[in-house]
Amino acid sequence: MKTAYIMRGLPGSGKSTVARQIAENRLSTIHSTDNFFMVNGEYQFNPSKLREYHAKNLAAFTKSCEDNTPVVICDNTNTQEWEYEQYIKAAEENGYCVAIVKMKHPSTIVAAERNTHGVPLEAILRMLSRFED
Secondary structure (H helix, E strand, O other), X not given: OOEEEEEEXXXXXXXXXXXXXXXXXXXXXXXXXXXXXXXXXXXXXXXXXXXXXXXXXXXXXXXXXXXXXXXXXXXXXXXXXXXXXXXXXXXXXXXXXXXXXXXXXXXXXXXXXXXXXOOOHHHHHHHHHHOOO
């Protein structure tokens, strides 16, 4: 059975760790918008590129679905449904079973300390305020 996993959670909640665990030992691909911000191995966030990179990530995810990759993972924060509904649509249109994986929120201070891209506490608080359960 082809499965698409949609990861949801604050930075530092463990999304990427769980995504790698899901992908381990399977024919799979993980798609994360964060990867487009990597320059020479360093994360360089540029808010002016966010829309473009989200579109590129969705296109790559959709291509993996069209290629029938057995396990496809969207590893983004996906704080609101509109942010991931197109991933669900792409997966379902290609015959995938979709699983939404919502990570438990760590405290915002812990999230700020342990996220790997240096997302500041203020940004995490904004994400938490708009997070749809």
